Amino acid sequence: MILALIKPKIWCLLLLILLIHPSQMVVGQTISRDVFLNDSISQQIKLAKSDTTMMYGLLKSIRRHRRSLKKYYKPLLVIYVGLSKDVGYRYGEMKSLDILGLQERYDENYDKSISLHNESLQIALQLKDSSQLCYNYNNLGQAYRKQDLNELAIKYFYLALEMYEHKGMTRQASYTHNTLGATYFAQDEYDKSAYHLNVSLNLAIDNKDKRTMSYNYGSLGEIMLKQNKGDEALAYFKKALKIKEELNYDKGMAVTYHLMGEAWFMKKNYPVSILWFQKAIKIHEKYNTQRYLSHCYAFLGKISLAKNELNNSTKYLDKADQCAENVHSIENLILIGDAKVELLGKQNRWEKAMQIMANTNSLRDSIRMARYQKEIQTLEIGYQTEQKEQQIEILSAENQIKNQRLRLGIAIIVILVLGLAFAYSVIVSRKRTTKLKEEKLQQQLLKSQMNPHFIFNALASIQNYMYRNDPKKAARFMGNFASLARSILNNSSADYISLEEEINTLQNYLELEQMRGNGSFSYSLNYDDDLETEFIQIPPMLLQPFIENAIKHGVKDMDSGGLIELNILDKEDLLYVEVEDNGVGIKSSENRKNNGHVSMATSIFKQRISILKSNYPNLPEPEMIDLSNEGGRGTLVKVYLPILNE
Template sequence: MNQLILPSRFWYIFLPGIFILFCGNSAPAQTKSKSELICDTIRLTLNEASNDTAKLHAALTKIRRCRRKIGNNYEPFLEDFILKASHADYQYGLMKAYDFLGLQKRYNESYDEAIMLHQRSLEIAKLLGDTLQMCYNYNNLGQAYRKQDLNILALPYFHKALAMQELLGNDKSASFTHNTLGATYLAQNELDKASYHLEKSNQIAERRNDKRTMAFNYGMLGEIQLMRNEPDEALPLFEKALIIKEELNYDKGIAVTLHLMAQAYYQKGDYKKAESIFNQAIAIHRRYKNKRYLSLCYAYIGKIQIAQQKYSQAEKSLTKAKDMANDVHSIEQLVLIHEAFTQLYKTSDNWPLAYTHLKASNAWKDSLNAAKYQKQIQNLEIDYQTQQKEQQIEILSSANEIKTQRIRLGIAIIALLLISLAFVFYMLSVRKKNAQQQEEKLRQQLLKSQMNPHFIFNALGSIQNYMYRNKPETAARYMGNFAKLTRSILNNSSNDKITLDEEIETLTHYLELEQMRMKDTFQYQINFSEDLETELIHVPPMLLQPFIENSIKHGIKNMHEGALITLSFSETDDFICANIEDNGIGINQSANSNNKLHKSLATEIFKQRMAIIKNNYPALPQPVIKDLSDENKSGTLVTVYLPILN
């Protein structure tokens, strides 16, 4: 089980809270963990704050400073603070809390919620005339759009932030924003603008001796020269970046700079030097198991070997590159690799294979173009919505003028959107029609089967039973947990990926409800190692619930005491290994009994979803179901491998 441990030097911060908790509870304070004591102190401060803005400010400061220690309580505390600050009309606190909660939503990839919260914070900042906060809000709004590759929408916010930073004389923030603008324009292929902002960032970074920012700037400036086919100008920039990264002992950054330098030598035609540097980069990338970059390096080594007429070696290098690119689903790499294969087989007059790889290369290019068209449509839709929101804010000062502008802008954007939609659907309708229908069918099945109707029936029956037995508090608690689980499942059903932390939270809600429904006849444990980054790792949602359901309904159903379900997570290679173990009768005995193992709709949907996932992750191992009686134990062990979707 994960447990948060605070260093002993922090004890003096929490002594007052510990004293209060010790005096106010019959159980000794020593039974609580340090993180629980922090949470109790925050709750006490919030409950006592009422309309006292000084206490509200102290509570917000505590929540923000202790956000890592309080873990999953961070968002609920911010939401509770927002309710109390709204009641007290504490505008400054609301402004900060909306911004903090928006940041957390962005880290959780809930970008729409993040944008809404940053907009609310911005509205208050404008009313209060807080230019520094406005600067934060503009930057955070830009980052929320940039994380979705909506660069057209991100750029205006970054420019607003930069203008305010320069007005305030905040060199450090201005340097970071120039760097972000450079990276955004580079992604847009606007090389002159990217170069301008990166050089501006570098001037400030050199003045401040900010070596990390300097290294990033030199690297991106070198990439710009590579894109302009000017390797001689790129190499000195890469060398500067490499020197700084070596000083900072930044291994991953060193490897990236090395493979960029190797690309420059490849452009120059110095294949021997390029291959040598690619091999240096491979040694580091292999250490960190970075298949995306390893694939790139092997692809270029294959191209070099083709140029050197080492055809058999080239075929091996390109095959290795292709396998890795398929593992990480890197479309850009696959285009490059199939083009290299085409060149290889044309050189050896193997025209059938050359044609096959040319066809594959074009198919991946079409996929990239389709994604590009869809992103352009998304840009237009969100731009339209954003313009409407901003106009609503500014309507207080110039209602009539903005109303006219909004109508004109709306008509123009809608017209452009319709034209773009018509063009895209014309280009993609034939190729995508069958795939879209199948995808939609499976999505609808998934949405309908995420919550087992039998489970809903049992849950509502249990609530009714508690009410009949005059236990309204227990019924209310059960209903509250049931509502949390339902909301969590509905939210996750609409997403292709969620964090492992969110998946664990949903499964915990499910197990708690089943535990209450079965009158605590079983216990459960959820284990994972401390170094497993559950907040950063993304996996497909709701793949494990059917197996937990089977453990409860068939494995431990007739056990009245001692029943245990254990859910364990670990990271293996590029996958998450999830083990669901129960100490029930075992799958063999369950299958042979009168109550045969029920094949639920959720289990069937699991098989269909895994078949689709296997198309993109062919190396993903199949689930394994094992009867533990073979090992002189009781129960069943199910092992399911989840792809890491980051």
């Protein structure tokens, strides 16, 4: 009875406070975090009912805590889907069905996954939600690809790609082109694969997406291997390796190592090939990646065989065989089998060679049979899908005829009801609309102050750079600035942009300032791999003032060795951002303010944060720490932002 009297918004606040703690005490016993989260969110779902604001927040909370919820994550999503259907919350039903479909795919329940994505797709079509349609098409493609139903996967990838390109979502388009390239590669259609990989590569270069660039370089190198072009393959692998080393991505480096070993094997440079395979094995052993270890040992066995070192070849091929059997890697077993047949032939063990050849050919036949079965399954599913679409069209036509008979009578009733409802809603919503307009106008006003201020500073930097450098470098600087200005102008009319867009803009700004300072400082931009940067929304240009201050008041006057670090971390339902420099520190900067620079951007940031806190009152205040007081050097700024998922 008491719980029912507590307002829903207060319940949400209490839930967020409780979720901060990893465990809670109940009757003198500690319950685990996943149990507590499940109980808390389940209680909120019961209270939410038809309150769409609470329902929207609850779905975000379930999604954000998926790792902590463990086994309770999927059941909570099922409950949420059911409640959304019961109360008619179509948006929540659409989103939760798609998210549940993702989880079923991760659990390898592909039929369930496809069914859920299709349900979400139908609602997205009704709501005309083009962004959700992109996700549905892409997720359906991934579910079919996981089952090697490549023709169906390609169909949905193209549907997603068409919408991404129409909406100007270049980063997502880059991912989809990359996936299409990988899918065509699996079908041995190398020309189509290379086309999509090159398109993805160009988009990734434009977006400064180094991880996707490395994937594309590596995949293009693999195509060259398949076409027996060792030199071209090595050129691509070197580019991929350089980026992976910059990203310190050791798993990816190991894959590139063994691919380079394969390319040198193709060129018959066995000593260099061995070195690359040995480097790969060290990392593959670290992560116990049996499939890749099998591949490396198989090639070491082939190298020993080519050098007529038969004992070494036997040792390596046996190790490769064991690793391949552990993970049932048919491709590696075929590779090993062919090498063993050649080895046994050199040893004049013809009976054993014939036995292994028969087993290897049987494996090849199983791959061909599996491919034929997949092709038949693809045709069957495609036919069933087409039949369903035709049935839907027929039913739609019949319903349209029936509805026309009812429309006239319903229209009269609706007009009367709408007239009364309109008059009532105008009175009730006038105050709320006025308040929202005031807040939105205030945000737009602040942004209109910030963007010209930022552009003014950047233009001043260009002017200084042109005075101090040659025209070619100045032109390059101007090109980078044009790209940055374009992103600022695109974002200036938006209340929120994705964290991914904000990161790209900040990286571009830092590169411009780094060029202007002739490399007197370096920077690093780090964020959690688990952060879904394309979905998280924040106000545009909110972090730039702190980076500007780190440059202007921190490392600007350093001849060399300056460093600016930007770290973005996931802290429960908040985004935690650190901006750190190794400059002179706050006190020294304040004491030597002889350049007359006053950061208007910082003042505007404070005003914007105050507006943000009106909607998120529990948002912690930003902190600015002088590291020289703690025996260090420079300044550390800590900022917390609310996480808003699309």
